[in-house]
Amino acid sequence: MINKVLIANRGEIAARVIRTCKKLGIKTVAVYSEADQKAPFVSMADESYLLGPPRVQESYLNTEKIIEIAKDADVDAIHPGYGFLSENGGFTEKCEQAGIIFIGPSAEVMEKMGSKIAAREAMEKAGVPVVPGTNGAVASADEAVGIARKIGYPVMLKASAGGGGIGMQVVQSDDELIKAFESNSKRAHTFFGDGAMFMEKKLDNARHIEIQLLADNYGNAIHLYERECSIQRRNQKVIEEAPSSFISEKTRTKMGKAAVKAAETLGYTSAGTIEFLVDEHEKFYFLEMNTRIQVEHPVTEEITGVDIVEQQIRIADGKELSFKQSEVTIDGHAIEARIYAEDPETFFPSPGHISVFELPTGKFIRNEVAVTADFDVTPFYDPMIGKLIVKGKDRAEAITSIKNALLDYKVEGIKTNIPMLLKVLDHEKFKNGETTTAFVDHYYLPAVKTN
Incomplete structure (x- = not known):
């Protein structure tokens, strides 16, 4: 039984996992680098241990040190979050050899999906369309x-x-x-x-739409519908929403069934995501599989009421899924905006000292943050400092709510991408649901260049 979990990660996802563990009565262990000593997640955990210097190779990728701390702290399981070691099959095997539960899929499946070439081959065998x-x-x-x-x-x-x-x-x-x-x-x-x-x-006018999966160790696999993640810069997502405003109910059903079939064919367990490219005719093609929790998972949680981190822990603890596909429904519309410490025009990182950090509040506003006021954003890690998630009864209400919330989001001392997010959300093409992976290049960057 899982009674104590080490979170092998940092920032907002470490804090996110700690909150669910506390809800479940599970003790938590945080590990951190010298650069993260003042980070919120460090004080949130029941126990915290220094990994090493700021560089990831000496801290968050130091598998030997993480396993050593896990043993000394007598943890039952390790949650990898996303990034870093979350899709590292070798780390998964080291956990198993140390008698520690890895909260995620098997190393075999992880390594197969970690190679995009092998993943394409596996999807073709499962009958999932590929580009x-x-x-x-x-x-x-x-x-x-x-x-x-x-x-x-x-x-x-x-x-x-x-x-x-x-x-x-x-x-x-x-x-x-x-x-x-x-x-x-x-x-x-x-x-x-x-x-x-x-x-x-390269598919023209494509949308990036992904299906959230859950699968236990007893052959039960379900999906939690889709997220649209087409608003991207440098091939990285900045705004995500659920459900998609584009696909029909018929396509939604097809994509969900294809994703579940893929999980069943792979023998997949835990939470995972199948990412698709969808063309203007709603034909969808496999892009990749993420064998971990996604940054954008909160929008799915908001419209389904399912705590995905809790489900990961339950599955790793040997429990069956407690609900069926027919019991999962969509309620409302959710949008997530990633808040980055970066120049909104060049997208270059903007490390520095945060002097003011004030978050918007409200009934349907959710904040996932990695920093506080009087915190130094360093150049050592991804520049995302937080995520703002809102829910509305429909997409129009969600757009209005997140725009208002972003206007109340106060960060001083560094540059952020909030001005960029507001421009995208206020664009007629976005409001009309005309969101493709080329949106930022077509509608935002030209406007920036002319300013």
């Missing part, structure tokens, strides 16, 4: 050019390993592809230790 592209690694730039000419430009060049947009680039021509291939392969090798590249056809 036209290569079924294996591309050996050279010359080979890439030959394939691109067959499937047609533009193409999306992608690193097989990793995520967060690293090693990913849209290319429009042979010359551009030749230049991009080597540089992206080297970058992927630097970040993930794997420089393998593959390609997919």
